[in-house]
């Protein structure tokens with residue numbers, strides 16, 4: 498096989514603690530307990546090792562990274578090492594002074610996520626009153642000289658409000674807006690019947706997003722990607738397994754993709770036991786889906802396999818039982834009917850399916 | 866879009882230009898992305914410091930490379946860079 502490229506992108510999931518309870522969260526149901534989290538030294542070691550290998554983009558995420566009291570230490574070190582660092586946050590756990598501190602320490606940008614464009618729906622989905630604070634934080638970010646990057650996670654319960662979300666973003670003078678489709682992993686998968694939008698909703702959201710891209714051209718950059726369930730081809734999972742991306746979970750487990758924990762027979766390693774370089778280049782887990790030897794038909798002979806690398810392996814596993822199958826969101830997959838059934842929302846009757854499950858530690862036992 | 870030779874280009878807010886040892890390349894980093902830059906692009910961007918005019922950038926590069934007539938290369942790149950949102954004026 499060709500030479501393995503170095504990682505460029507490190508996602509540091511510094512904690513699974515979060516004051517919000519979004520039912521669309523893609524974190525695993527078995528959240529890492531606080532006591533098992535890497536300590537400051539552990540995270541500094543991760544930052545050093547990944548940077549030495551070549552990682553340049555760094556995301557602090559979670560959970561809610563602001564929960565970590567040592568975030569300032571990590572940010573300062575990241576800047577010193579030459580990372581371009583991004584804080585992915587709900588905004589809950591900071592104030593204008595903390596934003597300013599991050600700025601001084603060299604954090605490059607802050608992405609504030611919203612659940613919706615209005616307080617009622619936002620706070621219902623977040624499971625707590627956070628909307629007003631988020632507005633303030635979005636403004637504080639910009640006032641500190643950062644580009645304002647907003648993210649709305651969209652699903653059936655808020656997709657019809659994409660126009661209002663973009664109005665709000667424009668009013669706040671956002672520089673970038675991401676309309677991020679719910680990834681059906683973890684909590685989101687458990688809540689899929691409540692969250693999958695209808696095809697009409699998806700098409701309408703797409704139409705509005707494209708129209709607004711024109712309207713706000715040069716002022717506000719809007720990203721919208723049609724969810725994979727509604728496309729005929731899968732997304733290239735993390736730009737290809739073990740090619741550019743690497744995530745470290747709160748407990749130090751190193752993941753080729755942030756859902757990789759859910760895959761069977763994949764022996765993942767911890768930074769407490771091995772260095773990142775060995776894990777990236779040598780470990781079985783990172784080599785598992787590198788190259789094409791693992792592929793079966795239809796991927797093996799498909800002329801698009803360089804484009805999407807067979808799609809998402811976790812999705813293939815969750816929906817077909819075998820992670821080496823083609824991602825069933827692909828129309829060429831013999832399992833594609835599973836997706837067609839799932840998006841036929843007329844069949845859904847959320848009122849008699851399981852109630853919406855909010856993300857909190859005590860709720861993960863309700864599932865079994 | 867045409868380039869004014871008296872204008873003063875600078876990197877847009879949120880963009881960082883740096884040398885990447887592991888890639889042996891200059892790159893431009895921005896929210897969620899990174900581009901590897903050609904040598905020419907890197908040479909121009911390294912001078913987009915919010916102080917030099919386009920005219921001064923051309924003159925400096927012509928001196929560095931001991932050549933003439935780089936104005937077209939520079940303006941072409943700056944036009945592209947502005948369209949990409951990498952560079953702003955003033």
Ligand code: SF4
Pocket residue numbers: 730731795796797799800801802803805806807808823824827828829830
């Ligand atoms: S068959 Fe496999 S490689 Fe081809 S497009 Fe579908 S998922 Fe991608």
Ligand code: SF4
Pocket residue numbers: 682734735753754755756757808809810811812
């Ligand atoms: S394939 Fe799996 S590992 Fe990759 S992005 Fe999807 S969920 Fe993650």
